[in-house]
Amino acid sequence: MDGGRLQFHEMGLDDRLLKALADLGWAQPTLIQEKAIPLALDGKDLLARARTGSGKTAAYALPIIQHILSVKQAVTEQAVRALILVPSKELGQQVQKMIRELTAFCARDVRVVDISGQAELSAQRPILMEKPDIVVGTPSRVLAQLSAQNLLLRSSLEMLVIDEADLVFSFGFESDLKSLLCHLPKIYQAFLMSATFNEDVQSLKKLVLHNPVTLKLQGSQLPGSSQLTQYHIRCEEEDKFLLIYTLLKLALVRGKTLIFIETIDRCYRLKLFLEQFSIPACVLNSELPVHSRCHIIGQFNQGFYDYIIATDEQSLGDPPALPGGQGKKGKKKKAQGSSGKDKEYSVSRGIDFQNVANVINFDFPPTVESYIHRVGRTARADNRGTALTFVLHTQLPMLAEIEDALTAENADCALKPYEFKMQEIEGFRYRCRDAMRSVTKQAVKEARLKEIKQELLNSEKLKVIFQDNPRDFQLLRHDKALHPAIIKPHLRNVPEYLIPPTLRGVAHPVIHKRRPRRPQGIAGGREMKKSFKQQHKKRNPLKSFRYTGKQGQGKSGRGAKS
Structure with a gap:
């Protein structure tokens, strides 16, 4: 262990979180986690740029979970205290999975819900009415739930995360995000996590961050030739x-x-x-x-x-037109939202x-x-x-x-x-x-x-x-x-x-061979197969007989005799 680096147990994290980290096999924090977690626990807004695969999800998830655990020691009222916005459904499920792994020993105290899926808004309403502590979703999905009044954040939200912030506008979420911010309280702690600092990230910085600490933890966006x-x-x-x-x-x-x-x-x-x-x-x-x-x-x-x-x-x-999308005259109807792809x-x-x-x-x-x-x-x-x-x-x-x-x-x-x-x-x-x-x-x-x-x-x-x-x-x-x-x-x-x-020294082409089927079993397999064949011959002496479908003939020897 590197004695010069800050370790997880030195950050003031709850013992249940430390136990979950140990179960995940995380011996020490990555660079982004080491720098971001203490600042986030101090209540700072963060603008963090770090290379993909550097542990950004845990860098914001651990402070959120720690904050919720601390609040619940004094307050018993259930409320949505953290919102995590992601640009894609796949990333939403991934973030939810990570948080559930980190809350393995405090799952009753910290509940997380991912609403970025394709379920009907009404189907997600009962889950949101239970007021989970953390909500994960895409901007358009969260805005839809806010507009349907299935989700209320103005009086309870304390932390906001925009993950992969440089993608949010490029996915066409700019208007959704600006509308969504109108439903949030005036004061909250915010994190922007991104692999690049482009113009979209600078625009988001002005919209959601207040006196942020900027963490730029890489000289280049890709590793060097040694890696x-x-x-x-x-x-x-x-x-x-x-x-x-x-x-x-x-x-x-x-x-x-x-x-x-x-x-x-x-x-x-x-x-x-x-x-x-x-x-x-x-x-x-x-x-x-x-x-x-x-x-x-x-x-x-x-x-x-x-x-x-x-x-x-x-x-x-x-996408190609799905079957059943044709009119009476054989002309294909244009489906609503003509593209079946998922934005x-x-x-x-x-x-x-x-x-x-x-x-x-x-x-x-x-x-x-x-x-x-x-x-x-x-x-x-x-x-x-x-x-x-x-x-x-x-x-x-x-x-x-x-x-x-x-x-x-x-x-x-x-x-x-x-x-x-x-x-x-x-x-x-x-x-x-x-x-x-x-x-x-x-x-x-x-x-x-x-x-x-x-x-x-x-x-x-x-x-x-x-x-x-x-x-x-x-x-x-x-x-x-x-x-x-x-x-x-x-x-x-x-x-x-x-x-x-x-x-010829480095190529190893895969060879596909047709293997004959053999009866199950280890010892005596061949003998079993041989015995089965002999019995089959005794029972079916007319081995070459074939069913032709003509009257008076059949698949058995009796049909042939008649």
Whole structure:
């Protein structure tokens, strides 16, 4: 333990909180926690900038919980004392989960509710009427509950947090947030947590903070090369699919990997392409129910899946029309709010993807900030990570812009060229072209619809079953093959002669073998199977007999005799 740093037990935290921290295995606070918690406990407003994965959630959650525990020693009246605003539903559930872990030993005294989900306002009313101590939600959702008078904050709120503050305005919450602030009391303690200090954060600072303490705890927004290795590779559009196939199939990329793509359609295009080679992957799609999205993230963190294909929050494609949306003349009706995507959705920001080894920018990020937020999913805390960006020749000026922005903060953050000889993998190109012929626009559309139907069923109809049988919920997987495209069996395995000589020492292609089914049991399994076959022959002497459907014939020997 570092004797020069402030420890959790020296901050004046409740013993129940210290016990929860010990159970979580947090030996000592991170830098943002060490600096922010004492200031927050002293009642200061905070504007904190810290790198993703630095422990910002606990940096504001611990002071809030400590404050509520202290207040309840003198006041018995139940009231909503803290409001945490988040830009996405996924982040809302994540914050609620973190607070519940921290309040494991004081759950009766500190209750938290996440209202950012898609439930009806009236369904959440009974929960809010019980006045939970902490409410978590998106600005639009909280404003809707305030307008419906299901939530009252003017007389009770004491603490306000805006998490990922630089995203709130970019998600279109500016007007909602300004309207929401009118429902709050004049005096409260406020925290703004952000990975960047952009103009939106400066605007929020003027709106909600009073004489804040500013904490800027990082020199650069991404770790240095000792922790994060950043590569780029120049290629053409077709080469992207060839590269991703080679990297994944030959296990040149190892560990949990996030693959960022520009649109949802392209996500499914890549998923179907990888299915041709028996490479399973999940698509994190804003059209899916929030419970399904959070379940995918949770299982990815537990190691169920190695690959997640995702889009940026700023570039979600329009969904295909769902079945049943046609008029009498066959014309598709325009649904209200024509886009089925969820505006309160984020993948590249805020979500706690754990132990991500690699980030692959399959499609080039649209902005410098987008690149930082994507790559920030790996090399978190003290873990190491790798980022690889595919760059088209037309995108070289944008690459130079990103490099200039990164090296201006830290010269150690430059993108290195990925030393990969494309001519060595030319032998795989015909396989990729063969696979791409099956991935048609119609196949992509059918796959997209099929997964939405499956996840809606899993999210709604099976919700009660999963609540009663949590183990069954763990068995629900999201990387199953969708199979609208024709699968060619010969693409499953990689012949030895195709592997380039320079890669034979490092490539470890997965070999898929067909295993014959055997009867259960350990000892005597073959004997059991042999005995079963002999008995079956005795009972069915007419082994070659087949049922033809003609009168007087059947599936048994009796039918044949008649």
